[in-house]
Amino acid sequence: MPAEFYYGVEVFLNGLMAGVMYSLVALGFVLIFKASGIFNYAQGIMALFAALTLVGFQEGQIPFSHLINAIFGTELHHFGWHMPAFFAILAALVIMIIFAWLVEKLILQHLVNQEPIILFMATIGLAYFMEGFGDLMWGSNVKKLDIGIPQGGNFWIEESTAFLGGPDFYGFYLDTLDIYATFIAAALVIALVIFSQYTKTGRALRAVADDHQAALSVGISLRAIWVIVWAIAGFVALVAGIMWGAKSGVQFSLSLIALKALPVLMLGGFTSIPGAIIGGLIIGVGEKMFEFLIGAPLLGGATENWFAYMVALVFLVFRPQGLFGEKIIERV
Amino acid sequence: MSMQSAQSAQGYVTADGRKIGGPVMEMENITLRFGGVTAIQDISFDILEGEIRAIIGPNGAGKSSMLNVINGFYHPQEGRILYHGEERKPLKPYQIAYQGIARTFQNIALFKGMTTLDNIMTGRLTHMKTNLLSQALWWGRAEKEEVENREIVEKIIDFLEIQTIRKTPVGRLPYGLQKRVELGRALAAEPSLLLLDEPMAGMNVEEKEDMSRFILDVNDEFGTTIALIEHDMGVVMDIADRVVVMDYGKKIGDGTPAEVRSNQAVIDAYLGVSHD
Ligand SMILES: Nc1ncnc2c1ncn2[C@@H]1O[C@H](COP(=O)(O)OP(=O)(O)O)[C@@H](O)[C@H]1O
Numbered sequence: 001m002p003a004e005f006y007y008g009v010e011v012f013l014n015g016l017m018a019g020v021m022y023s024l025v026a027l028g029f030v031l032i033f034k035a036s037g038i039f040n041y042a043q044g045i046m047a048l049f050a051a052l053t054l055v056g057f058q059e060g061q062i063p064f065s066h067l068i069n070a071i072f073g074t075e076l077h078h079f080g081w082h083m084p085a086f087f088a089i090l091a092a093l094v095i096m097i098i099f100a101w102l103v104e105k106l107i108l109q110h111l112v113n114q115e116p117i118i119l120f121m122a123t124i125g126l127a128y129f130m131e132g133f134g135d136l137m138w139g140s141n142v143k144k145l146d147i148g149i150p151q152g153g154n155f156w157i158e159e160s161t162a163f164l165g166g167p168d169f170y171g172f173y174l175d176t177l178d179i180y181a182t183f184i185a186a187a188l189v190i191a192l193v194i195f196s197q198y199t200k201t202g203r204a205l206r207a208v209a210d211d212h213q214a215a216l217s218v219g220i221s222l223r224a225i226w227v228i229v230w231a232i233a234g235f236v237a238l239v240a241g242i243m244w245g246a247k248s249g250v251q252f253s254l255s256l257i258a259l260k261a262l263p264v265l266m267l268g269g270f271t272s273i274p275g276a277i278i279g280g281l282i283i284g285v286g287e288k289m290f291e292f293l294i295g296a297p298l299l300g301g302a303t304e305n306w307f308a309y310m311v312a313l314v315f316l317v318f319r320p321q322g323l324f325g326e327k328i329i330e331r332v
Numbered sequence: 333m334s335m336q337s338a339q340s341a342q343g344y345v346t347a348d349g350r351k352i353g354g355p356v357m358e359m360e361n362i363t364l365r366f367g368g369v370t371a372i373q374d375i376s377f378d379i380l381e382g383e384i385r386a387i388i389g390p391n392g393a394g395k396s397s398m399l400n401v402i403n404g405f406y407h408p409q410e411g412r413i414l415y416h417g418e419e420r421k422p423l424k425p426y427q428i429a430y431q432g433i434a435r436t437f438q439n440i441a442l443f444k445g446m447t448t449l450d451n452i453m454t455g456r457l458t459h460m461k462t463n464l465l466s467q468a469l470w471w472g473r474a475e476k477e478e479v480e481n482r483e484i485v486e487k488i489i490d491f492l493e494i495q496t497i498r499k500t501p502v503g504r505l506p507y508g509l510q511k512r513v514e515l516g517r518a519l520a521a522e523p524s525l526l527l528l529d530e531p532m533a534g535m536n537v538e539e540k541e542d543m544s545r546f547i548l549d550v551n552d553e554f555g556t557t558i559a560l561i562e563h564d565m566g567v568v569m570d571i572a573d574r575v576v577v578m579d580y581g582k583k584i585g586d587g588t589p590a591e592v593r594s595n596q597a598v599i600d601a602y603l604g605v606s607h608d
């Protein structure tokens with residue numbers, strides 16, 4: 001095999017790992033959409049907020065210190081301790097659970113039986129609120145997130161694959177962080193699937209996704225389920241926030257990863273968990289391979305920015321329910 | 333079946349020897365309005381322990397609304413509801429499920445993407461107590477509970493003779509079998525009151541006979557109290573102990589099938605309204 005082929009394989013692997021991250025973000029959308037029919041515009045901001053909170057705990061930042069200092073003329077910034085990553089993650093998770101509870105209590109509960117567009121608008125409001133609230137709580141500077149996962153090319157993989165492809169090939173270049181992220185995301189997805197298949201709450205989640213009335217009639221409280229779903233979506237957002245934050249710093253642009261989830265959802269369907277996963281992988285691999293095979297040599301590169309949206313557009317035209325979404329049948 | 337007079341509020345013995353006890357449910361002067369429409373107008377009746385109580389009447393009479401009042405989907409503007417002798421304050425449907433009232437729906441409401449087994453398992457929810465954390469971590473207690481409840485569900489599957497479709501997503505099942513799975517889900521709750529909204533609607537003769545047999549067996553073997561809505565007069569006469577007749581939101585008859593059949597108001601209502 002020529003070296004070119006192995007470079008292609010390397011691009012494919014990198015695409016697969018990027019795809020896992022897209023899947024993770026898309027999964028957060030699907031969970032909430034299935035259970036409550038809400039397209040949660042705030043999913044990306046939730047990832048940003050979770051990452052901010054994590055860094056805040058790790059660094060021992062005092063929440064709202066800018067506000068406190070402005071009002072009382074103090075000079076507070078830090079508690080003076082550093083929290084180990086594990087405990088900081090747990091603490092951030094607790095915050096996301098409280099957040100889920102508040103969302104239900106303050107927003108969803110008052111919008112029961114409203115049109116989807118109203119609920120969607122509410123999540124837009126929520127997104128802007130959280131953006132400002134996150135800034136106020138933790139400050140708006142770009143933050144470094146480090147939970148101890150090594151970063152940079154993985155030498156071991158590079159060394160041990162260098163023999164492939166002859167003298168022009170130096171081994172696969174894969175980022176260690178990406179490899180970790182892939183395994184963590186995969187583990188999370190598997191855990192979620194097992195939870196939803198084999199526990200009573202998992203069954204209740206699926207039941208609510210299928211039929212609200214029937215769910216009520218067997219004793220499922222919709223409100224409790226919504227808190228759980230938003231908490232799980234918060235957890236997924238936290239994991240996504242950690243991975244993307246570790247890669248490129250915690251800053252506002254992190255919330256834009258949600259935009260990458262949109263084409264994934266077009267492809268996989270808004271109601272399908274396997275769809276979100278496979279859709280993410282297809283987009284991830286697709287955009288990297290397209291750039292490698294067609295974009296860079298023929299189109300002057302930078303096709304990664306629009307490839308996913310083009311695929312989504314094609315799907316919107318020819319298969320609007322996505323690969324796995326339930327077929328949309330208009331009732332007349 | 334029963335030739336007993338309907339008036340004995342403290343129970344009676346049916347012709348086939350089943351003992352009927354005191355009231356499980358007492359509806360007193362229930363009135364339910366939707367804007368200008370009065371779906372239920374000042375209706376009172378009771379459901380006694382162990383009996384099969386039917387609610388019949390033409391389309392739009394308010395029968396489904398009555399079941400929806402009983403299981404808390406609708407809250408009447410007027411009237412009292414007594415459950416096991418105690419006045420019930422307005423509750424959410426899921427809370428009423430925890431009180432032991434299970435139901436099926438006129439338009440089947442199953443979890444279509446889930447298997448028969450999973451659908452019936454959701455019926456066990458009110459009997460499962462482990463918390464979210466232990467489920468998430470699959471600690472001993474949660475697993476044990478899952479297994480115990482699974483056994484009960486398997487018994488119901490055997491009882492309803494649906495072993496072959498255990499793992500089939502119910503959305504793919506024919507209509508008649510879906511109705512049976514829905515009955516299974518309600519039975520799984522081991523309800524003290526079982527509500528069935530037109531359990532035989534849209535079935536062929538054979539399926540109707542099967543369903544009638546299951547309803548009678550449930551009542552006979554588990555002593556379950558059943559309130560059912562049915563369109564088919566013949567079926568009602570066969571399986572019900574007592575019958576409430578509704579028309580335009582009003583109660584126009586109440587008694588044994590024989591009494592109701594000879595009631596002039598009932599005859600008029602049924603002859604005066606064309607049926608589908
Ligand atoms: N949710 C509702 N909103 C408005 N009107 C309703 C509602 N449910 C039932 N109704 C009205 O109440 C009346 C009785 O309906 P229903 O109880 O479904 O009758 P039945 O089950 O006897 O056919 C009908 O006029 C129906 O249109």
Ligand SMILES: [Mg+2]
Pocket residue numbers: 395396397438
């Ligand atoms: Mg009806």
